[in-house]
Amino acid sequence: MATGKYMANGATCMKMGVPIAHGPVAGSFPFLLVFLVSISAATGCTAMRDANTSNADPFRDQQSTADAEIQLKRWVTPNITVVDALQELGSRGFSCEATQPSSQGIESSILCLYSTPSSPPPAQRITAPATPINWFITLNSKDGATISDVQVARTPGEIGG
Incomplete structure (x- = not known):
């Protein structure tokens, strides 16, 4: 050939x-x-x-509330739709569900939770585990369609905060 x-x-x-x-x-x-x-x-x-x-930008559970609020507001921008905000936080490990609005003028509120992943068993750890932190993110909507306010809290509270 x-x-x-x-x-x-x-x-x-x-x-x-x-x-x-x-x-x-x-x-x-x-x-x-x-x-x-x-x-x-x-x-x-x-x-x-x-x-x-x-x-590319996972939620950092070991940070201050102020830093977490800055990070969250990059994902949940002003006037983002409720659906888009839920998808954005859900893709980063938050679990969200509707709750009663906490103040007048709020049509709907959604509480999103994030907990520090559990530590490996003692035999597999190199250092002492970090203190578990629970994050509480409240998404408020004045019109029921778009997010108008984001509130961030954590337990335990920050040292000195």
Whole structure:
């Protein structure tokens, strides 16, 4: 077989020992190749977008309330929809449910909780475990559709705070 030449072999052609389709299938090969490349690219872009949400900026449970409020307000921006805020916090490990509004003028309130992940068993620890912290995030909405206020609290309280 000569290099660079096609040798007929029944329903296929050979180039350097690799079968290459011909006939009706050969015309669809470029289309198939473009299709597969575009599917791969789209899947990769989707995975990159998903990776850029919750994993790129996870909630830091060992921080002050003021720092947590700054971090949370990057995700729950003013006038974000309630649905989008719930998806954003849910993707970062918060569990949320509706609660009674705590003041006049608030149409709906949602309480979101986040607890420090549990420590490994003593035999697997290198250091003493961090004090477990429970975070309480209240999302208030004046119109029931968009977030108008975010309140952040934690237990135990901060040292000196």
